[in-house]
Amino acid sequence: MKLLDCCKLHRRRRQWTLMVYAGHIHALEVNESFAHLWQAFDGKEFTRSDVAAFLEGEYGLDEAEAREQAAQICDLWETQHLLMP
Amino acid sequence: MGNAAPSDAITGIFLLLLRSGLYGQPVAADRLAALTPEHWNTLLSMARRQTVTGVLASAVEQLPGEVKVPAAIDYALMAETDRLEANYLKMSRAVASLTQRLLAEGLHPVYLKGLECARFYPVPERRELGDIDLWLPHSRDHHFTHEGFDVDVHSRYYDLYRQHAGLPEIPSPEAELLMLNVHILKHACSAGVGLRQLCDMALAYSALPYNPGLYREACRRAGVLRWTRLLSSFLNQYLGADAPLFGLPAPDPAPLLKIVRRGGNFGHHNPSRLEALSRRPFLRKADTFWRILCATPFSLRYAPGTVSGLLATLFKGNLGA
Structure with missing residues (x-):
């Protein structure tokens, strides 16, 4: 899977916003963790396992917790239409 | 504004x-x-x-x-910067390929304004870009498109309307400053000028290692010394620049602020000018002629040689579009 390539992450006065230019323009206010993940995988092909491994390494989660959170994150990206078709 | x-x-x-x-x-x-x-x-x-x-x-x-x-303002500005940055990248690539093409034809372009001015900005990608302007010595004025951009080829480096002896060598910091300076003057004395070009000028004075004495002499030879002091007064007072006043008191910049407020972006946001631009070429030229006449008190006060030159250029077909 790959993140939508028509997005741009902005940081403004400690607030992160993801500008999405798919069809119409919309803005998503996101937190620091979302922004960190987005920056890590933007422009790259990845799997859920890659996301889990990243969470383990970056946040010190155990394997099971990392797998669960990675699944939630990837599902969120999918439901928010933030993945390339 | x-x-x-x-x-x-x-x-x-x-x-x-x-x-x-x-x-x-x-x-x-x-x-x-x-x-x-x-x-x-x-x-x-x-x-x-x-x-x-x-x-x-x-x-x-x-x-x-x-x-x-307000969040809506933040989002609008983010969308603007993304648009500007994408356009900057696209134009940079277009200029690179255009330069290769011209060099292959034995031509040596000198790029003017636009992308050249962007380099003065803290974030060059945030400077709004329009056309690609370039000077080709010994060429005629003409236009073409390249990779989706309008390219304006200028036969003259300076927007000056008669021969002036002893102008700065091109390229040089003094030449670039004078070129930007008289370009602003041309528009101030016709349809109007906006803050984009004035921001360019403010930053150019900080960025370019110019010799103040040579620059003053260049402005004197070009007949724009009085205008340059007005321009500097505006840039210093309203844009926080460090523009030269040549040791003289700063004139009141209000006349130039009035012009900027009236139109913005070459006068394109003056409603009557907008209407004129949508008409046929003859009517557009007529509108520009009228605006040059209306600006005559300003032109005669700050750069008397400009009016006749502007009118001559208009009738030769370079203004009014």
């Missing part, structure tokens, strides 16, 4: 924010505490009319956390 004549207070805040965007000058939160969402809409509208949204965006990014910027 718009049709509804924003108040002097809002104009003052707009210019304060531009200075912040250009030079990184911090803006105290209390200066903006009384701004309503409508005021912010007005500021964004002014930035669009003056084609300086990238500068405004830079300023807003630097505001203290306690300043409440």
Whole structure:
């Protein structure tokens, strides 16, 4: 899977916003963790396992917790239409 | 700086924010505490009319956390900067391929304004870009398109209307400053000029290692010394620049502010000018002729040699579009 390539992450006065230019323009206010993940995988092909491994390494989660959170994150990206078709 | 004549207070805040965007000058939160969402809409509208949204965006990014910027304004500015940055990248690639093509034909272009001015900005990608302008010595004025951009080829480096002996060698910092200077003058004495070109000039004075004595002499030879002092007074007072006054008192910059407020972006936001631009070429030229005449008191006061030259150029077909 790959993140939508028509997005741009902005940081403004400690607030992160993801500008999405798919069809119409919309803005998503996101937190620091979302922004960190987005920056890590933007422009790259990845799997859920890659996301889990990243969470383990970056946040010190155990394997099971990392797998669960990675699944939630990837599902969120999918439901928010933030993945390339 | 718009049709509804924003108040002097809002104009003052707009210019304060531009200075912040250009030079990184911090803006105290209390200066903006009384701004309503409508005021912010007005500021964004002014930035669009003056084609300086990238500068405004830079300023807003630097505001203290306690300043409440409406989310819609933040999102609009983010979308603007993304658009500007994408266009900058596209134009940079187009200029690179155009240069290769021209060099292969034995031509040596000197690029003017636009992308060249962007390099003066703290974030070059945030300078609004339009056409690609270049000077080709010994060529004629003409236009073509390249990779989706309009390319204007100029036969003259300077927007001056008669031969002036002893102008600076091209390229040089003094030549580039004079070129930008008289380009602003040309538009100020016809349809109007906006803040984008004035921001370019303000930053150019900081960025270019020019010799003040040589530059003063160049302005004198070009017959624009008095105009240059007015321009400098405007840039220093409203945009926080360090533009030269040649040891003389700063003239009142209000006449130039009036021109900038009236139109913005080469007068393209003056409603009657907008209407004229949508008409046939003859009617557009007639409108430009009328505007040159209306600007004559200003031109005669600050650059007397400009009026006849502008009219001659208009009738030769280079103005009015």
